[in-house]
Amino acid sequence: VERDEGTTAENMADKPALYSYWRSSSAWRVRLALGLLGVDYEYRAVHLVKDGGEQHKADYTDKNSFGLVPTLNIDGLELTESLAIFEYLHETSKIPGKAAAAGSGDGSLLPDDVAERAAARQVASAIATNIQPIQNLRVLQRAAAPGGEMEKKVEWANYWISSGFEALEKLLEKTTENGKSRFCVGNNVTMADCFLVPQVYNAIRWKVDVSKYPLISKITAECEALPLFKAAHPDAQPDAQP
Amino acid sequence: VERDEGTTAENMADKPALYSYWRSSSAWRVRLALGLLGVDYEYRAVHLVKDGGEQHKADYTDKNSFGLVPTLNIDGLELTESLAIFEYLHETSKIPGKAAAAGSGDGSLLPDDVAERAAARQVASAIATNIQPIQNLRVLQRAAAPGGEMEKKVEWANYWISSGFEALEKLLEKTTENGKSRFCVGNNVTMADCFLVPQVYNAIRWKVDVSKYPLISKITAECEALPLFKAAHPDAQPDAQP
Numbered sequence: 001v002e003r004d005e006g007t008t009a010e011n012m013a014d015k016p017a018l019y020s021y022w023r024s025s026s027a028w029r030v031r032l033a034l035g036l037l038g039v040d041y042e043y044r045a046v047h048l049v050k051d052g053g054e055q056h057k058a059d060y061t062d063k064n065s066f067g068l069v070p071t072l073n074i075d076g077l078e079l080t081e082s083l084a085i086f087e088y089l090h091e092t093s094k095i096p097g098k099a100a101a102a103g104s105g106d107g108s109l110l111p112d113d114v115a116e117r118a119a120a121r122q123v124a125s126a127i128a129t130n131i132q133p134i135q136n137l138r139v140l141q142r143a144a145a146p147g148g149e150m151e152k153k154v155e156w157a158n159y160w161i162s163s164g165f166e167a168l169e170k171l172l173e174k175t176t177e178n179g180k181s182r183f184c185v186g187n188n189v190t191m192a193d194c195f196l197v198p199q200v201y202n203a204i205r206w207k208v209d210v211s212k213y214p215l216i217s218k219i220t221a222e223c224e225a226l227p228l229f230k231a232a233h234p235d236a237q238p239d240a241q242p
Numbered sequence: 243v244e245r246d247e248g249t250t251a252e253n254m255a256d257k258p259a260l261y262s263y264w265r266s267s268s269a270w271r272v273r274l275a276l277g278l279l280g281v282d283y284e285y286r287a288v289h290l291v292k293d294g295g296e297q298h299k300a301d302y303t304d305k306n307s308f309g310l311v312p313t314l315n316i317d318g319l320e321l322t323e324s325l326a327i328f329e330y331l332h333e334t335s336k337i338p339g340k341a342a343a344a345g346s347g348d349g350s351l352l353p354d355d356v357a358e359r360a361a362a363r364q365v366a367s368a369i370a371t372n373i374q375p376i377q378n379l380r381v382l383q384r385a386a387a388p389g390g391e392m393e394k395k396v397e398w399a400n401y402w403i404s405s406g407f408e409a410l411e412k413l414l415e416k417t418t419e420n421g422k423s424r425f426c427v428g429n430n431v432t433m434a435d436c437f438l439v440p441q442v443y444n445a446i447r448w449k450v451d452v453s454k455y456p457l458i459s460k461i462t463a464e465c466e467a468l469p470l471f472k473a474a475h476p477d478a479q480p481d482a483q484p
Contacts, residue, residue, distance in 0.1 A: 083371070
């Protein structure tokens with residue numbers, strides 16, 4: 001396991017640093033996790049488009065070999081993969097008093113009940129494996145090759161997000177007991193909501209009619225009203241563009 | 243959270259049932275998890291190809307709205323998403339005496355050390371999000387549309403697995419400390435190895451030269467020699483085809 005060079009007790013007390021891009025849905029998930037837990041962090045912008053993408057340059061791929069954001073430096077570790085980061089934060093963040101700092105939810109990423117935890121992880125994982133990767137920038141570029149026409153990109157992304165949302169809506173019928181709960185699982189924000197909201201943003205960007213999915217729409221609206229979600233939104237990031 | 247209808251103490255003591263397809267890499271991961279933990283289970287075959295795919299029929303999509311395998315019935319729950327299933331099994335399976343039944347490894351899915359757990363989850367998640375979904379059957383079919391030429395499928399799958407393996411090899415340099423450990427993380431089989439081996443099978447199927455990735459090759463060979471991995475192999479499943 002790789003730790004940062006020069007890890008010392010002093011460094012380990014440093015503020016966590018998040019390598020992020022304002023519009024990346026995976027980085028957005030982790031901004032939400034850190035916000036929910038009330039973890040203060042340094043924002044390090046990685047521009048995914050400028051000069052062919054800073055994420056492909058050696059000083060970034062040394063941290064994240066896939067050339068993807070986010071990467072989180074925390075506790076002397078360099079962590080990649082949003083799902084793995086959530087599990088790490090879940091395991092290490094059970095510190096009393098975090099809830100107040102988070103300002104919403106109960107300051108934990110997963111519910112206390114084991115079956116509800118499984119439900120939250122199923123929602124997050126379904127988005128992270130069955131929907132988002134297939135409409136990711138690099139896949140869209142190849143799906144629309146060689147011409148790279150925007151029309152082809154929209155068609156591809158729209159198809160995968162729409163069919164994914166149909167299935168996700170059905171999964172949410174189970175996890176919310178047909179809409180009885182306020183969020184994806186229960187009445188507190190969990191990991192599942194942190195994965196849902198960025199995916200809905202992508203859906204709108206790729207012209208999916210999200211109103212066709214009532215639970216997805218309702219939960220997203222609940223989330224977007226919270227200060228936690230306003231703070232993590234792409235437009236509120238230091239590298240946001242008009 | 244949906245539980246099976248008619249959940250009773252008696253049903254909950256029933257043998258777990260795994261909805262699987264011999265060649266599905268996601269179902270294979272879960273066969274490995276159950277094997278590693280020494281959990282006896284009933285195998286329920288879902289034929290992904292016959293008659294347009296049994297996974298799309300209502301009696302299966304009621305269980306798994308994405309129409310994907312695996313689904314695991316266990317403890318009165320119906321669980322989807324291999325990553326979520328691993329976390330559930332990890333949380334619920336810490337029962338002394340499981341190690342002997344597993345016949346290899348230490349009978350647990352994740353290492354004891356928190357940093358090593360994060361490493362194992364990064365490897366598993368990188369495969370499950372950055373590689374496998376993009377070369378999945380349904381994506382290949384659409385990438386090769388409208389003609390569905392095998393040549394186009396090979397080109398697409400080969401590209402994504404090859405570029406994924408280049409990045410994965412670099413991640414494994416970190417998690418194995420440049421090949422010092424026997425498996426992906428440490429000297430016991432973990433979740434990471436359960437995700438790696440099925441992905442290597444897919445790589446070979448799509449004509450990727452796996453010998454270009456020395457750590458991936460070495461770890462896969464270590465795993466394939468174990469009875470655990472022989473038992474979970476597609477060719478050893480009841481629905482295997484010649």
